[in-house]
Amino acid sequence: SNNIVRNLDTSSKVYAVIGDPIAHSKSPLMHNAALQEMEVNGVYTAFHVKPEQLEHAVAGIRALGLGGVNVTIPHKEQVMAYLDEIDESTRVIGAVNTIVHCEGKLYGYNTDGLGYVRSLQEEMQADIPSSRIVIIGAGGAARGIAYALLAEGCKELTIANRTVERAHALAEDLSGFGKVRSVMLNDTPAIPPQDVDIVIQTTSVGMHPHIDEMPVAKEWLQSHMLVSDIIYNPLETALLQAAKAQGCRIHNGLGMFVHQGAIAFELWTGMKAPTELMRQKVLETLN
Numbered sequence: 001s002n003n004i005v006r007n008l009d010t011s012s013k014v015y016a017v018i019g020d021p022i023a024h025s026k027s028p029l030m031h032n033a034a035l036q037e038m039e040v041n042g043v044y045t046a047f048h049v050k051p052e053q054l055e056h057a058v059a060g061i062r063a064l065g066l067g068g069v070n071v072t073i074p075h076k077e078q079v080m081a082y083l084d085e086i087d088e089s090t091r092v093i094g095a096v097n098t099i100v101h102c103e104g105k106l107y108g109y110n111t112d113g114l115g116y117v118r119s120l121q122e123e124m125q126a127d128i129p130s131s132r133i134v135i136i137g138a139g140g141a142a143r144g145i146a147y148a149l150l151a152e153g154c155k156e157l158t159i160a161n162r163t164v165e166r167a168h169a170l171a172e173d174l175s176g177f178g179k180v181r182s183v184m185l186n187d188t189p190a191i192p193p194q195d196v197d198i199v200i201q202t203t204s205v206g207m208h209p210h211i212d213e214m215p216v217a218k219e220w221l222q223s224h225m226l227v228s229d230i231i232y233n234p235l236e237t238a239l240l241q242a243a244k245a246q247g248c249r250i251h252n253g254l255g256m257f258v259h260q261g262a263i264a265f266e267l268w269t270g271m272k273a274p275t276e277l278m279r280q281k282v283l284e285t286l287n
């Protein structure tokens with residue numbers, strides 16, 4: 001059923017994800033299911049684009065009239081230079097994961113952070129304005145999530161990163177949007193656990209092949225915390241397993257992936273995306 005041939009014709013829209021590597025992307029499967037379900041005359045594919053070809057690839061979006069493109073590692077930052085307009089929040093985040101092609105212009109958005117926050121709200125009923133949140137990591141993913149949380153009115157945000165300078169830089173960039181501070185990852189145990197409602201893990205620690213590693217000690221996790229990890233393969237990282245053992249509510253990264261895609265779908269088609277179908281499609285490829 002992944003391979004149902006739709007009636008593509010000269011007015012079909014082409015969507016794609018570009019990245020390097022790209023072979024393991026689950027975006028084509030997820031988006032084609034959505035396009036088909038919503039009866040959009042369109043198809044979503046993947047293009048392997050090397051960094052030295054990025055500028056040409058973006059020119060190709062214009063030349064071929066693609067409807068929209070998702071951008072993934074390692075192009076999220078560099079691609080910004082080749083777009084016509086970048087919205088305010090995306091400029092602050094400094095990374096684009098979604099390009100909309102409209103009337104000859106390319107618009108850059110970042111749907112990762114908003115997708116993450118939607119997932120946390122819908123799946124965990126998180127109340128962001130009453131939450132004191134610790135984000136582990138200060139890379140691209142953390143930037144998008146931190147911005148979206150502050151935009152949603154997060155009560156208090158702490159950014160904990162191995163390279164503390166990077167945490168400081170992110171906190172500085174976001175200082176105008178809410179209450180935010182930064183600490184060294186090694187100093188996380190010094191934060192009183194009772195002052196933390198939600199922990200969000202955004203680093204690659206816990207991802208294959210480092211599936212046994214955790215960025216914070218198990219003892220720091222306490223049962224009142226909601227512990228979230230943006231990794232979804234594995235669905236339960238060592239951190240989430242430890243959190244569950246401590247009695248915490250846990251949340252993985254599958255919903256973030258689904259919702260970043262759903263928001264992109266909505267930007268491209270103007271239709272509400274079938275998120276449960278999309279989630280199911282991705283889940284089928286895991287395990």
Ligand code: ATR
Nearest residue numbers: 137138139140141142161162163166202203204205
């Ligand atoms: P992404 O776009 O996925 O966020 P990134 O921008 O390369 O990727 O950021 C990776 C994040 O994972 C950073 O916060 C990084 O910490 P440093 O800034 O100190 O490099 C963090 N990270 C990666 N490996 C880590 C490890 N072994 N321990 C702790 N943090 C790690």
